[in-house]
Amino acid sequence: MLIKNIHIDGKEMANDIRITDGKFTEIGENLNAGPGEELVDGTDCMLLPPMIESHVHLDTCLTAGDPAWNMSGTLFEGIECWAKRKEKLSKEDVKERARRALRMQAANGVQYVRTHVDITDPTLTALEAMTELREEVKDFMTIQIVAFPQEGILSYPNGKELLVKAVEMGADCVGAIPHFEFTREYGVESVNFALELAAKYDRLVDVHCDEIDDEASRGLETVACRALELGLFDKVTASHTTAMHSYNNAYVNRLMRLLKMSRINFVSNPLVNTHLQGRCDTYPKRRGVTRVKELLAEGLNVSFGHDDVFDPWYPLGTGNPRDVVFLGLHVCQMMGYEEILDSYKLVTYNAARTLHLGDSYGIREGNDADCIILNAKNFYQALNEKSSVLYSYKKGKLLYRETPAKGELLFS
Numbered sequence: 001m002l003i004k005n006i007h008i009d010g011k012e013m014a015n016d017i018r019i020t021d022g023k024f025t026e027i028g029e030n031l032n033a034g035p036g037e038e039l040v041d042g043t044d045c046m047l048l049p050p051m052i053e054s055h056v057h058l059d060t061c062l063t064a065g066d067p068a069w070n071m072s073g074t075l076f077e078g079i080e081c082w083a084k085r086k087e088k089l090s091k092e093d094v095k096e097r098a099r100r101a102l103r104m105q106a107a108n109g110v111q112y113v114r115t116h117v118d119i120t121d122p123t124l125t126a127l128e129a130m131t132e133l134r135e136e137v138k139d140f141m142t143i144q145i146v147a148f149p150q151e152g153i154l155s156y157p158n159g160k161e162l163l164v165k166a167v168e169m170g171a172d173c174v175g176a177i178p179h180f181e182f183t184r185e186y187g188v189e190s191v192n193f194a195l196e197l198a199a200k201y202d203r204l205v206d207v208h209c210d211e212i213d214d215e216a217s218r219g220l221e222t223v224a225c226r227a228l229e230l231g232l233f234d235k236v237t238a239s240h241t242t243a244m245h246s247y248n249n250a251y252v253n254r255l256m257r258l259l260k261m262s263r264i265n266f267v268s269n270p271l272v273n274t275h276l277q278g279r280c281d282t283y284p285k286r287r288g289v290t291r292v293k294e295l296l297a298e299g300l301n302v303s304f305g306h307d308d309v310f311d312p313w314y315p316l317g318t319g320n321p322r323d324v325v326f327l328g329l330h331v332c333q334m335m336g337y338e339e340i341l342d343s344y345k346l347v348t349y350n351a352a353r354t355l356h357l358g359d360s361y362g363i364r365e366g367n368d369a370d371c372i373i374l375n376a377k378n379f380y381q382a383l384n385e386k387s388s389v390l391y392s393y394k395k396g397k398l399l400y401r402e403t404p405a406k407g408e409l410l411f412s
């Protein structure tokens, strides 16, 4: 197959790219189609590697209002609502909802998903369902599972044992939630336990870290310090870190040195963070999103995630990473022209670093032909015009296609 005249990674100049036997085999100008070779016209379109959802909760998705709506809009009422819904979980229920959400994501160009799965459940029903689903959908979606202790490691009965069991059942990453533990001491101990467990079992780490407006929530420094001391470095990710929004600048200045030494990744979730945070404020209300712009400026890796899709923590959501970037650029004040052009990296290349996908991810000769074609010649246009994914290919096989809708103004 030959894709003609397409803007690869949104580059100004269009190129041609050939896919043979499921691999990118040639990138260049004026490539000629071989006899019978399929041709795709990429004029005014951009070619990107697949979108990556670096932070979502597939086990909770599509449950908003069941059995109760989160009326306060806080993280903590969300956890209460979910605790009730969790009582009636079955494997079939989890798989059916997660599969629906994956299909929504696939229609938006996503081919990789890191999902947190609540393991504060003595039956580990959701985890078992997700490990099965990971295998069932692998031809169209690569799933990474985080063993996520939603109700704490030290503050939930047998929390440590459940986390170990989850890792032994096949979780790819170890999670923690220090800001939800009963005490600060428990928070520190939970992070130590999670990272040491990951080191022992050679797993990645993704911590729900300081997802609170409390400026005294300091889980991040413990995560970064242990990542450094255990030699885990960029195997570790701190998700949310919304308290960092409220830290005093002198503390951030000191903290940044440790963050750079630790080389940990960050995932920010602008849709859900702006919705859940600032709920204890009157006015002014804090935006509640971590310091994305400053972290990037210091050379740290940051990606954007959707976090929740129609669940107790977020009542909306289409699973579209483009929506996340759109809001994230506003709330992080990253609206410079170059920042907008480059913002696709927050849901592609940067997320690939977080998921440890290595050099096999990306548009280059020799890699698997995993890619999407967006109906825009750059990401500025894609965001501004809410451009669709026209095609999504995995190993050169078409997974999704869309015909753009055409509107017509009937006045002059």
Ligand code: FE2
Pocket (backbone or CB within 6 Å): 055, 056, 057, 116, 208, 239, 307
């Ligand atoms: Fe989350």
